[in-house]
Amino acid sequence: MELLTEDFFARDTLTVAPDLIGKLLVHERPSGERIVGRIVETEAYTQDDPAFHGWGIVDRATGLIKPEGRGYDLFGRPGKAYVYLCYGWYWLLNVVTEPEGRGGAVLIRAVEPLEGEAFIRERREGIRKRTDLTSGPGKLTQAFDIDDRFHNRMLTQPPLYLAAPEQEQAWPIAVSSRIGITRGVEFKWRYFIQGNPFVSPGTPSDIVMRRKLERKLQRP
């Protein structure tokens, strides 16, 4: 396999996100054991996106960036990991995109286990169905032992990195709106391999919002 370089990530976020589908997430353990997963689902978050964690530090009028807060890390060097705690419980893994100074990130939402499944099963104790091991952004970080100790570390070198497989395959990529957000639901920036069982079971946010509205209208 070939490690992805900084150049790969220093591009338009909406190009990088689908390009990461089919690539590999690799964690090399101190023991030498390799945990490998095929990326089957990603989401793009851009500088001009209300769901973006760096949204609040961009001055809408002038376009200037205030160098403060958690979100400023998303304007850093492309290829860096942006790892944050979601709902006080689960770590989520992003990779920073765009040239330095522009904001952007791709959320790794689901992978298919290829190597090190024994380790993954240990980390995901109690999970019975194989597809439940890594079919979600919080599940895969638990499975791969990823937390904030990787925050702001480059994902272009061991121990945690992204790579292209020996044989690239042309996967059927589908798109939808993103999962679990309330703003920016109109953007179809979720990419996933059509029919892959490790794609997360979450409902796209535009559908969730529509159902919510329908429910409200039905109540007298």
Next chain:
DNA sequence: ACGAGGATGCTCT
């Protein structure tokens, strides 16, 4: 196959 609810802690107002 759904829907509801709870656990939990960080960030920003």
Next chain:
DNA sequence: GAGCATCCTCGTG
């Protein structure tokens, strides 16, 4: 204090 880029369990059909 509000608002989350989640996951799991336990209800009801």
